[in-house]
Amino acid sequence: MKPASRLGTSASTSRRASSGTICISVSPAPTNPPQEAPLPQAVCPGSFDPVTNGHLDVFVRAAALFEKVTVAVLINKTKSSLFTVDERMDMLREVVAPYPNIEVDSFHGLLVDYCRNRGIPVIVKGMRGFGDVDYELQMAQMNRRLTDVETMFVSTNPLYGFLSSSLVKEVATYGGDVSGLVPESVLARLTARVEERRAGS
Numbered sequence: 001m002k003p004a005s006r007l008g009t010s011a012s013t014s015r016r017a018s019s020g021t022i023c024i025s026v027s028p029a030p031t032n033p034p035q036e037a038p039l040p041q042a043v044c045p046g047s048f049d050p051v052t053n054g055h056l057d058v059f060v061r062a063a064a065l066f067e068k069v070t071v072a073v074l075i076n077k078t079k080s081s082l083f084t085v086d087e088r089m090d091m092l093r094e095v096v097a098p099y100p101n102i103e104v105d106s107f108h109g110l111l112v113d114y115c116r117n118r119g120i121p122v123i124v125k126g127m128r129g130f131g132d133v134d135y136e137l138q139m140a141q142m143n144r145r146l147t148d149v150e151t152m153f154v155s156t157n158p159l160y161g162f163l164s165s166s167l168v169k170e171v172a173t174y175g176g177d178v179s180g181l182v183p184e185s186v187l188a189r190l191t192a193r194v195e196e197r198r199a200g201s
């Protein structure tokens with residue numbers, strides 16, 4: 001199906017009724033309609049401390065829609081993390097290895113500047129539920145206010161609707177079972193890191 005038809009009718013319409021005038025205003029037809037799918041490039045940004053199966057599901061689904069997907073790890077020196085940025089990128093590279101159109105990178109500063117510098121027109125994020133809506137919409141609207149970079153959301157797989165890196169870390173720290181919630185390679189590193197921390201404290 002062509003993207004233009006996916007977007008629906010785009011003509012302006014006005015209708016005169018006997019009791020008055022009803023104007024139905026629809027956005028004008030785009031002069032430069034989107035390209036045929038797949039779309040060129042998107043970024044999946046985040047902290048990924050560590051990457052979860054919920055994140056991976058979003059990357060893979062984005063990779064089915066876009067020619068190239070960049071998973072970009074935010075370098076945030078003010079936020080304490082369990083894994084360094086390099087460790088997080090290593091874990092990400094391991095889990096996206098089967099997908100040739102997904103690459104891993106890092107960035108600091110504004111996400112939209114990263115997008116602009118790389119020519120990336122779309123941000124793709126997962127939407128888990130109502131809890132995400134306010135914050136995600138706020139960021140999407142701010143990013144749109146700053147640039148013409150669009151944000152698109154994919155609905156998180158319900159299997160992972162409750163999942164976050166923070167919860168995974170908390171549960172793992174207190175000895176809970178997080179297998180099935182993070183990729184196997186991440187589970188091994190997470191278990192080792194939790195044990196290191198426990199031994200050091």
Ligand code: PNS
Nearest residue numbers: 045046047048074109110111139142143
């Ligand atoms: O995994 P996270 O921590 O929820 O990801 C949040 C992230 C990295 C996507 C967001 O904090 C971000 O884009 N930070 C970069 C700085 C920036 O652009 N801030 C303005 C957002 S409107």
